[in-house]
Amino acid sequence: MRAHVAARVSVASRAAWFLCLWLVLAGATLDDVPAAATAVGAATWTSLRFLAPGSSRLSPRALxxxxxxxxYHSIVAGADVARxxxxxxxxxxxxxxxxxxxxxxxxxxNVFATLTSLLPGTVPAGDQNAQIFYHCLDVERPVIAELAAEEEALVRALYND
Incomplete structure (x- = not known):
């Protein structure tokens, strides 16, 4: 019974996020209600098919x-790349x-690789044997330590099982 409630909450929260995205991208007009309902329903169904509701809990403080x-890393790395x-x-x-x-x-x-791809100076370039390969502008920087800190923060924030 508890899993059923969690699944409904997951469906409702995803639909709410997709509706917010629709409103940001398309605006709010009554003429768009059928298209919005169709798009939100299809996006919610697709997200549930590809990423089933889990037992993970979001930690607002860690997030x-x-x-x-x-x-911080974006600003520091961006300034370094600009320099x-x-x-x-x-x-x-x-x-x-x-x-x-x-x-x-x-x-x-995938979430981790996506997050780290947004940091200037590093780009995920492959994945094999529990390793992610990154192309870096400067391999002498402490890239591994920075990635470890990002991974630890991500695990604490999103996967507080």
């Missing part, structure tokens, strides 16, 4: 820390690093 950590791009000597040491992740293949690892 806030993750957002702050992400913003390198504007420096006439172009101090780049590009290459690949292999990050050994503890996340299982699937949605959790």
């Amino acid at each position: 806030g820390r993750l957002v702050l950590l992400f913003l 390198r791009a504007l420096d006439p000597r172009l101090p780049l040491r590009p290459g690949f690093v292999a990050y050994p992740t503890g996340l299982p293949p699937g949605p959790r690892r």
